[in-house]
Amino acid sequence: MARSPEAKYTRQCSVNVANFVTVRPGSEGVDKINKFNIWKQQMICLLESQELMDFVNDEIVAPEKEKSEQYKLWRRTDSLVKGWILGSVGTDVLHQLLDNETARDVWDQLLNSIFKQHQQQPREIGEDYSRYLPLYQALMKDEWQTAWNTFPGINNLGTTIITSSSETILHIAVLAGKSNDLVKQLVEVMPPTALALKNSGGETALHNAATVGNTAAASVLVDKNPNLLHIVCNDKQLPVHTAAINCHKETLQYLISQHQHESNSNTHPFLFEGQLGVGFLNAIIASEYVDIALDLAQKYPNLTKIVDEDGDSALSIIAQTDTLFPRTDTFTWWQIFFYRRIPIKAIFEVEAGDTIHADATRDIENAIKHGAGQYSNSFHIFSRVGKKLEYMIWSVIEYLVPKLKELREKKSTHAQALQLAKHLCNKIVTLPENEALTIFEKSIHQAAIYGISELVEMIIDKYPSTIYYRDPDTDKDVFLLAATYRFENVTNLLYNMNDRRYILGSSTDDQDNNLLHICGKLAPSYRLNLVAGPALQMQRELQWFKEMENFVPASRRTWINKKKQTPQMLFTKEHEKLKEAGEKWMKDTANACTIAAALIATVMFAAAFTVPGGIEPTSGKPLLSKKPSFMFAVSDAISLFTSITSLLLFLSILTSRYAEEDFLYVLPKRLSMGLLSLFVSITFMLVAFSATLYLVLQRDVAWFVVLLTGFACLPITSFVLLQFPLLVDVISSTYGPGIFSKKTNRLMI
Structure with a gap:
């Protein structure tokens, strides 16, 4: 005030x-x-x-x-x-x-x-502190009894500077995070004002406690001198800011509670208002403590409507923290499977101002209206019992597979981040138009370049005019930005839009580049490397280029930018090196697989004319003709035919023309069929080998046959672990549903 x-x-x-x-x-x-x-x-x-x-x-x-x-x-x-x-x-x-x-x-x-x-001349002064080195080392090792013996009057040295950074014994004891017994002794004999001594960075002992997350020491210090909560360091940060920035949740929660306890005092600036408050809220969000941020945003709604000294609001900080919105394109198949099914608990906001705890996958209205009627009450009881049983089962699974706990925490944080973003949008929309538009535009810009489609969609729904936002530096709109950084989840929103998508599909940046030009440029390396191998990366780039043709009018597909380049010309120029790398990768893969396929074909062809067990001298019939030897014959034939097929497919890859369009379907299709044929060939080669051992040695050492048959599975397992993921990637990218989702029943404004 x-x-x-x-x-x-x-x-x-x-x-x-x-x-x-x-x-x-x-x-x-x-x-x-x-x-x-x-x-x-x-x-x-x-x-x-x-x-x-x-x-x-x-x-x-x-x-x-x-x-x-x-x-x-x-x-x-x-x-x-x-x-x-x-x-x-x-x-x-x-x-x-x-x-x-x-x-x-x-x-x-x-x-x-x-x-x-x-x-x-701090370096010359530093030499004077060498006599305190044993004390410093003892404190850092938590050997404070040794420190006591070395310096019997240590309690009287509490305010003595012992390092060139102007740190006292109390600073070091707190920073060690272990010597809390010494901290208590020092605090007891030191006057309250001495606890506020600062080091060269302007940090008190409470700042050090917040830096390392020493909550016990922080409690001792604050109890003796509550004013420590309000002392800023040279970076204009309070201890509570330091705890948030260094991601110490327990210490952060303690310091917040102490600030809230002193909220009625007018002696110091109030933490939860103005620039001090929004900076603190932004630091909490950046540290991904969404539950704490959501609680503060609900208790102090004014923090949601202002920006800090850098022009960042709480919503724009969320838009920059993409780890709060995990994308399944970085997950493995089993992570995707469990992530979509693992249950979580979330807090849903009700219009009346109350909150209800419910399963995140349940409809919110059902969670709110569960109390109407006796039947609804009975149903709700059974539903709660079922949910508790489900959580118990998942708890057991998480105990057996600890990785699932990380997935559940990610999903829970994601749900809380969405709830926080929704709350922020509801508050910002009440601001005057120019203030709200400024916050929403910066937030949607950040959400587009970080690929947070949920936030882009939420902002457009709350403030439709933000869809026309353009970056002041490049004049790109939201979807041009998303295409630049190759975030298909954002560009997929075009499928769910009304006829405005035709206007957006025709938009250009300051260099007259349309969507096709943008996709003609090479993708950022961190997005390109999500795909395995240069050939599949080239395929992904072609998929982007072809997909954007659905949004760009035919008259704009040959549009010339300011550098006199059509989209196709730009694509060819930008992807020249990637095309060469893809060709080399494809040929190297085909060469290696050709050798394996040729060896298998040679062996299996020779084995086809070799009779297991030999023949009878008089009749010329196979000695094992009355045994189930057809397994050997069938396995040998299948292995021979598939290896030859694989050999021909890899030869066709080696002799391909390697045009740009070939990387889209032709080359990946041949590679996937060749790898699949090779996998089948190896499998049946080992089946034929195992069948031969069984026919020859079953009467003598049957257990040895079983053992060798088990070892025969090792090559198959090795192939599955080493090459099968590549086969899955090739098949998925070529024959799968693709990364671009088509229009759903939900229509955006």
């Missing part, structure tokens, strides 16, 4: 300076720098506690003398601060400061003149 002009220059102060400032710095003595640093930290604590720091850091300047009443008020408070400083320094320093007129002048001379030489 802004102060009146009179209140701006007036402070009600009734403190004993001697309780805050216990050291008098002088310009002489071996320990003069150490004393000055301690004095400075104590004086800063005093000034900040009385909200007088503005008088020495140029935030409050002297009013004009013509405004005599305001000048008198300022002069009285400035003289108070000046008197505190002059009365707390040594006599030799005092004589050098007497000619200064204001408190700011005195402060500047102390920092920039009298003690300037020493502050500019």
